[in-house]
Amino acid sequence: MNDFASTPELILLPAVDVADGKAVRLTQGAAGTETSYGDPVDAALTWARDGAQWVHLVDLDAAFGRGSNSGVLRRVIKQLKGVRVELSGGIRDDATLEAALESGAARINLGTAALENPEWAADVIGRYGEAIAVGLDVRGTTLAARGWTRDGGDLWHVLDRLEDAGCSRYVVTDVTKDGTLRGPNLELLRDITSRTTKPVVASGGISSLDDIAALRELVPLGVEGAIVGKALYTGAFTLAEALDVAGD
Numbered sequence: 001m002n003d004f005a006s007t008p009e010l011i012l013l014p015a016v017d018v019a020d021g022k023a024v025r026l027t028q029g030a031a032g033t034e035t036s037y038g039d040p041v042d043a044a045l046t047w048a049r050d051g052a053q054w055v056h057l058v059d060l061d062a063a064f065g066r067g068s069n070s071g072v073l074r075r076v077i078k079q080l081k082g083v084r085v086e087l088s089g090g091i092r093d094d095a096t097l098e099a100a101l102e103s104g105a106a107r108i109n110l111g112t113a114a115l116e117n118p119e120w121a122a123d124v125i126g127r128y129g130e131a132i133a134v135g136l137d138v139r140g141t142t143l144a145a146r147g148w149t150r151d152g153g154d155l156w157h158v159l160d161r162l163e164d165a166g167c168s169r170y171v172v173t174d175v176t177k178d179g180t181l182r183g184p185n186l187e188l189l190r191d192i193t194s195r196t197t198k199p200v201v202a203s204g205g206i207s208s209l210d211d212i213a214a215l216r217e218l219v220p221l222g223v224e225g226a227i228v229g230k231a232l233y234t235g236a237f238t239l240a241e242a243l244d245v246a247g248d
Contacts, residue, residue, distance in 0.1 A: 011225035062090025
């Protein structure tokens with residue numbers, strides 16, 4: 001058995017981003033760059049049929065503060081039998097968090113709230129533990145908030161605070177890479193995994209099976225999984241091919 005075959009599995013989370021009731025992909029997270037890919041339920045069921053263990057489901061309208069797709073998200077989660085859902089977008093207070101948990105999602109990804117309301121985020125992390133991940137959306141070493149439209153503080157300062165709060169997992173996105181098919185930011189992932197013992201899910205830029213292989217090599221450092229979006233939707237590779245490289 002070669003070294004790569006013995007490398008632990010990288011968990012893949014195909015993304016279903018929802019705006020105006022449709023599955024879409026953005027470029028660098030910017031509103032107005034949406035490319036539509038049809039019914040979110042169909043997209044999610046396709047990934048489930050192709051072998052996904054997880055789906056990363058995002059309410060973009062809630063993230064941008066311009067509405068909600070909660071009904072569509074619930075319909076997606078209900079249809080995904082045997083597939084766990086990580087839910088993200090616009091979860092900023094007790095009401096939206098409780099609605100997200102009640103939707104059947106296995107894990108909730110906090111974004112802006114973890115940056116703008118640290119006391120609430122720390123309380124939620126303490127109460128719900130493994131059910132809560134925090135999204136670190138990064139440009140350089142500056143975090144992005146409010147659907148990536150505002151600065152959210154220094155990455156390392158916020159990471160230290162979240163470590164103190166006992167955050168169980170981080171979802172790390174290089175905003176400049178997201179939706180660009182330019183490859184993941186491996187250096188950023190190495191830097192973050194060197195500062196935490198908690199698992200990290202990588203997001204943004206995956207364009208090829210080589211990118212997935214490169215991310216799998218970071219699993220021993222603490223990269224647990226990777227969110228894959230545009231490359232799947234544009235047919236750069238199939239989910240079955242990606243899962244094979246990821247070690248599933």
